[in-house]
Amino acid sequence: MDEFDTPIRLRPDGSIDTAYYIARSxxxxxxxxxxxxxEAGRTPGRLTRLLGRVLTLTRIARA
Incomplete structure (x- = not known):
């Protein structure tokens, strides 16, 4: 399994350090x-459309 250039970060017990990867993500x-x-702030009207989409997605996720 030498597919990765960087080694997977492990905890002292040998398991994958999920807390590190969660914080990183x-x-x-x-x-x-x-x-x-x-980027949206540099384009007129784009920020309001972006915020509208985010609000719509959060409403859908709560339903």
Whole structure:
């Protein structure tokens, strides 16, 4: 299994360090959201459309 350039991060007991990967994924998603918002802010009207889609998706997810 030498498919990855970086080794998988393990905990002292030998299991995969899921807390590390969860924190890492949250940080990456946060950066992507900030980049999207910054890009949308540069285009008139795009930010309001983006926010409208997000609000619609959250309403659907709650149902």
């Amino acid at each position: 949250r940080e990456l998603r946060s950066r992507q959201a900030l980049d999207m918002a910054a």
